[in-house]
Amino acid sequence: MENRTDSDHDFLADGDGFIKLLEHRSRFTILILLARHDALNFRRFKDLLHETDGNLGAHLRKLEEHGFVAVRKAFEKRKPVSWYTLSAEGRKALHQHVSALRALTANLDLPST
Amino acid sequence: MNAPRLEQDLDFVRHVLDDSTPSAGVRSIYFFWATAILVGMPLGDFRPEWMPFFWMTVGPGGWVISAFLGYRASKQNGQMDRSAGLRQAAHWGAMVLVISLVALLPYKGFIPWEAMGPIVLLLLTLTYCLAAIHFGRILLVPALMFAMGYGTMLFQPPYPWTIVGILGAIGLFFSAFAEESSRGK
Numbered sequence: 263m264e265n266r267t268d269s270d271h272d273f274l275a276d277g278d279g280f281i282k283l284l285e286h287r288s289r290f291t292i293l294i295l296l297a298r299h300d301a302l303n304f305r306r307f308k309d310l311l312h313e314t315d316g317n318l319g320a321h322l323r324k325l326e327e328h329g330f331v332a333v334r335k336a337f338e339k340r341k342p343v344s345w346y347t348l349s350a351e352g353r354k355a356l357h358q359h360v361s362a363l364r365a366l367t368a369n370l371d372l373p374s375t
Numbered sequence: 376m377n378a379p380r381l382e383q384d385l386d387f388v389r390h391v392l393d394d395s396t397p398s399a400g401v402r403s404i405y406f407f408w409a410t411a412i413l414v415g416m417p418l419g420d421f422r423p424e425w426m427p428f429f430w431m432t433v434g435p436g437g438w439v440i441s442a443f444l445g446y447r448a449s450k451q452n453g454q455m456d457r458s459a460g461l462r463q464a465a466h467w468g469a470m471v472l473v474i475s476l477v478a479l480l481p482y483k484g485f486i487p488w489e490a491m492g493p494i495v496l497l498l499l500t501l502t503y504c505l506a507a508i509h510f511g512r513i514l515l516v517p518a519l520m521f522a523m524g525y526g527t528m529l530f531q532p533p534y535p536w537t538i539v540g541i542l543g544a545i546g547l548f549f550s551a552f553a554e555e556s557s558r559g560k
Contacts, residue, residue, distance in 0.1 A: 287384040290388065291388050291391050294388060294392065295391065295395055298392065298395065299454055299456050300456055300457045300458075301455040302453060302454050302455075303453040304453075306452065306453030309453070310391050310394055310395055311391060338450070366381070367381070
């Protein structure tokens, strides 16, 4: 995994602080889930996000390539299982993206719940 | 990014987070304690001399077994929540510890042995009520059953401990099946 610098981070972000990679709601939700829970495996993500294997695999690969999630492969009952955790870089990116969302929603006229 | 799409995306996130919330309990743990209560409580009617030894062994030992069953269920579910697991372990571990300490009271002669039963049932009622607040409302059912058990001990019908055991087991079996069905499993 190559080392990322702050300038690499900015490459992923637009001028308002949003992380482009997290503008897809499934990728954004994956990071939020990993921030809330310690680790989730592929099957659990699939159950929660209702994504196909191919789509989910692509999302997780992208997040892993950018260093936002770490993956640990294990064997359970002789089957390979991939467990995902949030990296420090992923936590930082999530925090930045959520801050940008907060700033945006403060200016939007969203209906009250 | 427009407002309707943002609202949809945030709703999506909210629903997924709700679905990911850990359940109040684990089926295997409910079954374990329901069985332990069905076996251990009637001892008070039929073999009262065995009852203290049974609970001083099954209480702490069962807590360790429950921790293992909870960990295994998390792994099988594909979601690990260390802090949630530690909270559960601390909550139920505190109950086991307090009940163990209460057992010193009749041993030292501060209270008669007959008072242990109602006191333990009150402690169980309190612990399950607090668990219902912190972990999930379904645990109010066993809390209610243990409260009825306390009432049973006050009125002393025939075989009161057996009745307590049946009530407690009903509460825990109900919680096991109700929780699983509410999560669509």
